[in-house]
Amino acid sequence: MSYETIQIDRRDKGVAWIIIDNPPANAISEKLMTDLEQAADELGADPSVRVIVITSAHEKTFVAGADLKAMIQSGSQYAGNEAGIVQQSVRMQQCFNRFATLPKPVIAAINGHALGGGCELALACDFRIMSKGKIGLTEVSLGLIPGAGGTQRMTRLLGRAKATELIFTSKRLEPEEALQIGLVNKVTTPEKLVEETTAFAEQLAEGAVKAMGLAKRSIHAAEGPVEDGFIIEAHSFAQTFKTGEPAVGLDAFFQKKKPQFLRSL
Template sequence: MSYNNVLFTKNKGIALITINRPKKLNALNKETIGELHNAFFEADKDEEIKVIIVTGSGDKAFVAGADISEFAHFNVEDGTKLAAKGQKDLFDFVENLSTPVIAAINGFALGGGLELAMACHFRVANDNAKVGLPEVSLGLIPGYGGTQRLTQLVGKGRAMEMIMTATMIDAQKALNYGLVNHVTTPDELLPFCETMAEKISRNSSVAIAAAIRSINANFEDGVNGFELEIEEFGRCFGTQDFAEGTSAFLEKRKANFPGA
């Protein structure tokens, strides 16, 4: 599949999705959101791909926000549809992928950019990164899940402060807040993410998908995460990966998971 605003490569079971609008600091417009949906869908359905890394092109920005020129003239109905479609097509979609997604934050991750990073399963930032949700400075609020995911990650008080002040924070503060998992130098960012992806890919993709569903259930209204964990745990016993994993352990060898 070809894309105008996204680069897609894969190597040794790792897909690299790069948002490629450097002149716009990789800002998200409708076309790019649609292409990202398709790229993530393509990667998730490829049985050879075990982990996805998403980053921005250049050294200035992961995603500097949404493309404001696209919605500056919107009315209430248009704005509501924009948020609903964006959440469904990209942000919720990424969060619920069965393939793990690592955000490699290589610069500014603002507004929709931070919202995309937060939808990923975890985040690594270089030490030049700056993150924030500045929407209230435009008379808006985050509309792609930012009010919910930021609160889940950093707590209510810090989320309130970051959103109300529209303040950017640096990578070290994001690490202290628990918003990112690791901070690297710019040169180390992708190699570090690739090393983590390789570690993940050695494990059972079936079990990882079950873990993602179970963890996400903790944040879903009306879903008992403990009960879902029990169900997912039980299902693991019927998989080929379980048979291979336990056999390898007992035979003192490395497991070769079939992914089934």
């Protein structure tokens, strides 16, 4: 499959990198969203892909956020049309949610600024490893609010008080600040970002990634009523026995060996 705004690099152990390349600043455009959705379909359906990494080809920016010039140019068509504006917000939410719900681990390798929509894309990933730049939901400084899922994901990740503070103040966090509050999982240097992300991705890839996908679905259910979460967890637990992974894991356990999920394919 060909793409205009991203590159897909399939690497060892079933790790696939999505490299965003949408000059000049990796702004979120309609074409980029279409490419990301198609990549989610392609990589999600490929059994040889076990872990997905999202990063940027831009030296200073992970993802810049929405294409503000395009928004201004097209703004007149939505004047007085609240439903049209809602539709644009839902469009971004659904795009990013494809990775949040993908039944495989997804890592954001943040190699530059991740502000506004860029932060929202990173929040939709399971893990965030950051090397430089700043990260934050900065929309209120423009008189807007996060519209691609940011108000929901940041609140669930950091709690209401901290999310309210960061969103209201449009704070741009340095990597270490983001690490301290749990917005990112790991901070490294620009020189080691690829190396350390690769090591972590391969560690995940060597594990029971099908079980991780089912656990991911159950974890998301924890955001709703606990009774509903219990039901989803129970059904997901049952589905693990259809993946073949318990046979590998339990056999290794009784033999006191490390399970070889990757080699068992």
